[in-house]
Amino acid sequence: MTSVLAGRTPSAGQGGKKLPGWARVLLWVAVGFVALAITSYQTGVPQLTGSGTVQAAVRLGIPILLAALGGLWAERAGVINIGLEGMMIMGTWGGAWAGYQWGPLAGLIAAAAFGALGGLLHAIATVSFGVNHIVSGVAINLLGAGAAKYLSTLVFEPISQNPRQSPPVPKFDTYSMQPVSGWLQQLEDLQRVGISDVAGVLGGLVSGVSPLTMLAYLLVPVSYLVLWRSPFGLRLRSCGENPVAAASLGVNVYRYKYVAVIISGALAGIGGAALILNPGQAGYLEGQTNNRGYIGLAAMIFGNWRPGGLLGGAALFGYSDGLQLRSGETSVHALFYGATLLLVVVAALQLWRRRFTAAGISLLAAAVMYSVYWFTDQLPEELTAYTPHLVTLVVLGVAAQQLRPPEANGLQYRRGMD
Known part of the structure; x- marks a missing residue:
């Protein structure tokens, strides 16, 4: 009854060590950010x-x-x-x-x-x-x-x-975290790979809130x-x-x-x-x-x-x-390139898990995404x-x-x- 009231059902065959749910989410967030x-x-x-x-x-x-x-x-x-x-x-x-x-x-x-x-x-x-x-x-x-x-x-x-x-x-009024938002804006303007991307994302989160x-x-x-x-x-x-x-x-x-x-x-x-x-x-x-x-x-x-x-x-x-x-259209079009990268990562993960059908589908989807990006x-x-x-x-x-x-x-x- 406890499991019913808690809204959870026991899972069968939980063997081996798995990453916690929050760790998997953070990992995929990091992969998505790198792809972007x-x-x-x-x-x-x-x-x-x-x-x-x-x-x-x-x-x-x-x-x-x-x-x-x-x-x-x-x-x-x-x-x-x-x-x-x-x-x-x-x-x-x-x-x-x-x-x-x-x-x-x-x-x-x-x-x-x-x-x-x-x-x-x-x-x-x-x-x-x-x-x-x-x-x-x-x-x-x-x-x-x-x-x-x-x-x-x-x-x-x-x-x-x-x-x-x-x-x-x-x-409502908006607020920015000063002087942090100013520093982040300067780093973003440098247009350095990785650093400016992190600064842009963080700057958007702490400015105009x-x-x-x-x-x-x-x-x-x-x-x-x-x-x-x-x-x-x-x-x-x-x-x-x-x-x-x-x-x-x-x-x-x-x-x-x-x-x-x-x-x-x-x-x-x-x-x-x-x-x-x-x-x-x-x-x-x-x-x-x-x-x-x-x-x-x-x-x-x-x-x-x-x-x-x-x-x-x-x-x-x-x-x-x-x-x-x-x-507009330019950025959305560029997302097809990013989607291609993510699908390649998914395919590699499926290959590592020996799920060859899923890996093949992921690679096929990646090819479609890249074709749309390349030919348009x-x-x-x-x-x-x-x-x-x-x-x-x-x-x-x-x-x-x-x-x-x-x-x-x-x-x-x-x-x-x-």
Whole structure:
């Protein structure tokens, strides 16, 4: 029973020494960084590791990270939350409305409240009335978009003269770690192999950081500590693994599911607020979430329903989005060279493990990537605009074989079930 409540199942045949999960992640991060550094100098595109690109990646990755955290809370309690997009939309409108009236802090609180309202509606439908989770999520997405459109026409049009956008909304201030950011900028400007790449990445992480960005990153370890290191989190995750067993031990399954989905909506709403309260966006604009709720859900799945993993997924998707916005077709085209290097490393690893079929597939994919890079000068603008979505599909396809969702995720629960 302990393993069920902890959300883990004993693995068979665990023999030999393996690297811890965090060590494998850090190793692949290092491999990816080296591939990017080599690519930036071989292709003459320093923007791949530039501080400007990293800043854009952080800004664009925060909404995805918060949506992914929202999905994590709901699905660890056994409720599939495909309505993250609608909750984000409600958060953007609420944040713009309150932010315009009373400032960015009020906008942040209102965004969380509007997102939590969407989460409450999803919980009522799925937990209390047993509505299919996917159907309810789609309904929340449609409701969020429709409600935001109606409220924008009602409230913002008389002020902005445009029913699709709000007037300018005050932003959070940004901060840089001085004098460290200045030193890193000098090292980046030297354009030395390796050194400038490290300086560019670190400089982007410590420059132009807003309080909302700090809050988003703080919520990652907080979510881990609450969900995996507290009695509350143990009970919540037990509802997503085996709610019948949890109920037999005195856990109020309904209450924990409600709490989890409401928190999920609040986090998605804060993700929506990040689109309007961080610098770079004038205010609310219809359609500005641009499917980031779905990408956040993909980041959560890529992260295998773990806070650290979804942080990596959000960083990957935010980077692909920031790269195409900062540098356009040239940088995205150069990524095919970097992908070739990574696939060669994967092939070598598979050969070392004597998985010859997987190694052959990796080498074939590397050849395709390099052919695209060699025989083209740049990619069509229509294709690069969808870079984050394409990365989402590819990453999920690669990671799909090693996923382990909560056992009772998406299943209906009724008190007294055997």
